[in-house]
Amino acid sequence: MPVKPPRPRLPSLNALRAFEAAARCESFVKAAEELGVTAGAVTQQIRQLEAWLGFPLFRRLAQRVELTEGARNALPKLTRGFDTLGQAVQDLRAGQDLNAGHEGRALTIAALPCIAQLWLSPRLAALQAAFPGLQISVSAMEQPPDPRREPHDLALFYLGPEARPVDALTLGPDAILPVCAPALARTLTSVNDLARATLLHDAVWRDDWRRWLAFTGCIGTIDPARGPSFSLYSLALDAALSGSGVLMGRMSLIAPHLRDGRLAAPFMDAMPTGDALTLVLNSQASAHASRREIARSLLDHVAFGRLGPNAKNVIDPKS
Incomplete structure (x- = not known):
């Protein structure tokens, strides 16, 4: 009977993650921010990977790092691999959520910090009153999340026309x-x-x-x-x-x-x-089943209103 050859031995998954993030960001510091670790930890993981491979992946220059040609060629496949792995985990979670009716599953919202604090936070009580039992988790982020790596059910950011997905909801200019x-x-x-x-x-x-x-x-x-x-x-x-x-x-x-x-x-x-203040919905199968209802509720309750006697002829953002 045929014998299936063993899979090739792989280096540490953490080391590969550190390399992929640093190579994609072209910065150890930015990779550390993305992974939630220190730059020193990223450096150590990459050194371990280079030792395992037996050759360098980066050229260390005075103020930056630069990918070697071999590392640059390998990066797209590694990125696709981690994206595929992340999607598989999301699909696994989605299947469990579907079986459980999403009970206990929080709806996650990513938002620019100022939007989270000043726009979204005052509306959370009304949302929870309209959707009893709904758990909401809010993450403040400086940039819109990549749904392949940082899946959120909804994202609230200022986006220009060229950056808005076709199915995004515009809450107001x-x-x-x-x-x-x-x-x-x-x-x-x-x-x-x-x-x-x-x-x-x-x-x-x-x-x-x-x-x-x-x-x-x-x-x-x-x-x-x-x-x-x-x-x-x-x-x-x-x-x-x-x-x-x-x-x-x-x-x-x-x-x-x-x-x-x-x-x-x-x-x-x-x-x-x-x-425009823009609401982006996660279109993946693992997204929360109530995300469209929540998005519609936020859209329906947008009420910037007139600015009152302290503003002189100011543009109304709702108009």
């Missing part, structure tokens, strides 16, 4: 404009008054002040880089609410504060960003 505490707003009668005000910045959207000043034609009269920067938009918003300065506000995030009077928009020029 976004616009930016300066906002601040009402007492401070009363001292700002023209855009030129911003030259003596403290400008507040979000680190990710640091360029928003320059973009808005160019939009209003005042880019040459006011330094758009002046003022403190915050790593979280919510921290910059707290500074604005306390009267510490003027924030370049994202309408989809700060509209409730304009409506209730905690913030004021001293100028009428809101600049459309071209981005």
Whole structure:
């Protein structure tokens, strides 16, 4: 009878994962962030893999690493292999969830940190009231997740037209404009008054002040880089609410504060960003069975509303 040949001996799966992530990201540091380990751990795993293979996979340069030709050729197959393995695990989980009726299975939502804190969090109570027994897990992420490696049932991010999947739901276009505490707003009668005000910045959207000043034609009269920067938009918003300065506000995030009077928009020029608050649904078989109902509920309950008496002729993000 035929004898099936043994499978070839493989190196450590963790070492292969570390190599695949570092090669794909072209950075040990970025690979470590993706895998949730330290850069030193990634370096050690790759060294072990290189020792097992008997040759280097990276050229160590002064400020970066560079793949060898052999490693570059092997990367696509390794990436497909890990994607296939991840999909198999998701399918296995999906089969168990189907047998159990999704009982105990949390619906997972990935969102930009500021969206998770300022847009999604205030709506969670209404969602859970509409779907009794539903467990919701929220992960704050700086970039939309790759469904092959970081499967989530729903993802909430700002996306431009070219980046939106065809089946994504647009919850509303976004616009930016300066906002601040009402007492401070009363001292700002023209855009030129911003030259003596403290400008507040979000680190990710640091360029928003320059973009808005160019939009209003005042880019040459006011330094758009002046003022403190915050790593979280919510921290910059707290500074604005306390009267510490003027924030370049994202309408989809700060509209409730304009409506209730905690913030004021001293100028009428809101600049459309071209981005939209977008809800992306996981289309894989392993996704939560209720994800479309949840997405529709979020869409139906979007209500940015009018901005109230503290905004002057500002664009309504819902319109």
